[in-house]
């Protein structure tokens with residue numbers, strides 16, 4: 001299998017952490033890929049993902065699996081199922097729902113980032129950017145108030161949360177999440193003890 005990958009992408013990092021935790025890392029070739037927002041990104045957009053996003057998992061039979069969550073679900077199934085995403089019952093829907101919130105937070109943080117680096121200065125819309133940052137910030141507050149997410153068995157939502165927090169450090173280093181959210185800070189420090197989390201930290205900004 002091949003994964004389109006960038007070390008700066010929190011979505012690709014999520015898949016990398018999952019692959020390490022599931023013991024599948026050696027089965028995946030990581031293909032460094034650049035997709036620049038606002039650019040045609042041919043031939044990637046034509047041949048691989050019309051949404052022009054990474055990561056994408058390319059299977060040996062030519063099938064394409066896209067969206068980081070779906071890729072993790074696929075890998076989880078390959079590893080026997082129910083490892084990072086509970087197989088059934090209320091826990092499954094709780095973890096999937098937690099993960100959806102984290103996915104939305106990452107989307108909003110990425111939109112803020114793109115607004116700041118891609119959109120020409122005179123066209124920038126600060127209120128829009130602020131609103132998207134506020135969504136990520138409220139999401140952090142939500143998880144600060146959810147001790148079960150922070151303490152339960154390692155799962156896809158915890159991977160998503162650590163990716164959100166490190167992306168905040170990477171792209172918004174002065175946002176002050178540690179001071180505002182001490183439980184997330186303790187959770188994050190504990191997560192960094194896992195080799196999969198530590199080895200996949202984003203590069204220096």
Ligand SMILES: N[C@@H](CCC(=O)N[C@@H](CS)C(=O)NCC(=O)O)C(=O)O
Pocket residue numbers: 008009010011012035036037038052053054055066067068069110
């Ligand atoms: N929902 C997608 C989001 C992926 C995503 O937004 N990836 C970013 C890189 S971090 C990207 O490819 N951006 C390029 C663009 O939006 O033009 C997933 O979970 O895989």
